[in-house]
Amino acid sequence: MNLKDTDGELFEILNREIRREDETLELIASENFVSNSVLEMAGGVMTNKYAEGYPGKRYYGGCQFVDEAENLARDRAKQLFNAEYTNVQPHSGSQANMAALMTFLENGDTVMGLDLAHGGHLTHGSPVNFSGQLFNFVSYHVHPDTGRVDFDEVWNLARKYKPKMIICGGSAYPRFIEFEQFREVVDEVDAFLMADIAHPAGLVAMGLHPSPIPYCDVITTTTHKTLRGPRGGMIMMGEDRENPWGKVAPKSGRVKMISELIDSMVMPGIQGGPLMHIIAAKAVAFGEALKPEFLEYSRQIVDNAKSMAEEFLSRGYHLVSGGTDTHLVLIDLTEKGITGKKAENALEKVGITVNKNMVPFDQKSPFVTSGIRIGTPAVTTRGMKEDEMKTIVALIDKVISSPDSEDLLSTVMSEVLDLCRDFPLYRDLIS
Ligand code: DSN
Numbered sequence: 001m002n003l004k005d006t007d008g009e010l011f012e013i014l015n016r017e018i019r020r021e022d023e024t025l026e027l028i029a030s031e032n033f034v035s036n037s038v039l040e041m042a043g044g045v046m047t048n049k050y051a052e053g054y055p056g057k058r059y060y061g062g063c064q065f066v067d068e069a070e071n072l073a074r075d076r077a078k079q080l081f082n083a084e085y086t087n088v089q090p091h092s093g094s095q096a097n098m099a100a101l102m103t104f105l106e107n108g109d110t111v112m113g114l115d116l117a118h119g120g121h122l123t124h125g126s127p128v129n130f131s132g133q134l135f136n137f138v139s140y141h142v143h144p145d146t147g148r149v150d151f152d153e154v155w156n157l158a159r160k161y162k163p164k165m166i167i168c169g170g171s172a173y174p175r176f177i178e179f180e181q182f183r184e185v186v187d188e189v190d191a192f193l194m195a196d197i198a199h200p201a202g203l204v205a206m207g208l209h210p211s212p213i214p215y216c217d218v219i220t221t222t223t224h225k226t227l228r229g230p231r232g233g234m235i236m237m238g239e240d241r242e243n244p245w246g247k248v249a250p251k252s253g254r255v256k257m258i259s260e261l262i263d264s265m266v267m268p269g270i271q272g273g274p275l276m277h278i279i280a281a282k283a284v285a286f287g288e289a290l291k292p293e294f295l296e297y298s299r300q301i302v303d304n305a306k307s308m309a310e311e312f313l314s315r316g317y318h319l320v321s322g323g324t325d326t327h328l329v330l331i332d333l334t335e336k337g338i339t340g341k342k343a344e345n346a347l348e349k350v351g352i353t354v355n356k357n358m359v360p361f362d363q364k365s366p367f368v369t370s371g372i373r374i375g376t377p378a379v380t381t382r383g384m385k386e387d388e389m390k391t392i393v394a395l396i397d398k399v400i401s402s403p404d405s406e407d408l409l410s411t412v413m414s415e416v417l418d419l420c421r422d423f424p425l426y427r428d429l430i431s
Helices: 008-023 036-042 064-081 093-104 130-134 151-161 179-189 201-205 258-270 276-289 292-314 340-349 377-381 386-401 406-422
Strands: 085-087 110-114 136-140 165-168 192-196 218-222 233-237 328-332 355-357 371-375
Touching (some): 008 406, 036 276, 064 085, 064 233, 064 276, 093 130, 093 218, 093 233, 093 258, 110 151, 136 151, 151 179, 165 179, 179 192, 201 292, 233 258, 292 377, 340 355, 340 371, 340 406, 386 406
Parallel strands (some): 110 136, 110 165, 165 192
Antiparallel strands (some): 218 233, 328 371, 355 371
16 A cells, blocks of 8 residues: 555645646755655655664664664765764754754853844844744844955954854855854854854865864754755764863763763754654765765856856846855845745746845845845756756746736746756656
8 A cells, every 4th residue: 555545635745746846946045856865765664763862872672774874874974074073863953053052052151143134044043043042142244235244243242242152154145154264253252163054065065165174163054955965954073072061961971072962962952763764864865975976066056056146147136245155146136126025926926936035134024025045956956057047047037027917927937837847857756
């Protein structure tokens, strides 16, 4: 018996989602399409296994094969990032951030993070998130002229507030994260430096983005964006270090190394049973990323984003920071006279998926916004290159110029469909 026979309703929903992914242009910067091998592992029998603990030290029997999978995930991640330590169990980027913050900080400690509207992330101190509720976050910003981190402000805030940690990275920052410059700041004020590389992780692994490893005390990421793995999180350290606080780990008591504190903060601190099917799928994805083709793929992601940026600029769009170094562009639509919300909705009608996004110094609420964020990992996975990027920008431009013209939307919709048909995705999965 399979899903088709046991639950026709969900079977149809699944097929509709497969068709949606195939027949639309996915430009959400944080999304990607995993390989069939990753799908197979993520949908496999390891979903059945309870394995609280870590390889060789589980609270359950029968863990010999999931141990092998988790060890491979850890070893491959270490090789990809040149890290001495990894924890591949966090269920998401938020869980990874929570475990890292709770390891390095005490409740109420002062931390600096990039403001969400300036490209940061919810878990970097938003008042509606655990981070902003447990810790005293002070936000830094990008400079209005450059759209890049305002290091004059970072230095001033760091000297004034003496944070215990600074977080660099975010979810809508089109430029390289300035790890080295942040290191100079934390060295002066004696703070820890945490990098959240969830967005550019695949580019970091391929050497197409600077590495945080030499500069950061702890690094978190997701595994499903530029890294093209299953949804999930991960924590890394370039070098493990002795526990400087004499902190005690839940269950293990006093421990020698920071890695032991992170491990015990992930489990049992904030998570229970690890998702072994997802950890095994992370191992599959990391194996794919270690192959030479992944470097070519990652180069194309960046080339595609730069090509899109140039095309938008030539059509008079305002890009935050004036362009991109990575996989994403952030467009400020203020001068185009359309909100991010309206643009997102009109584009969705023609089969182009983007997300509305706050832009720095946005006058609109997060539910409306003045911008949209566009990323190239998913369309690059389909095999699209610079020519297709120019076509896509032309289609987006048409929609943004006439978002209420039903005739135009219908013409663009069929052009989107034609383009998608030339770059098939998951067709073999439709039954
Ligand atoms: N939701 C992710 C993103 O879109 O960047 C961040 O958590």
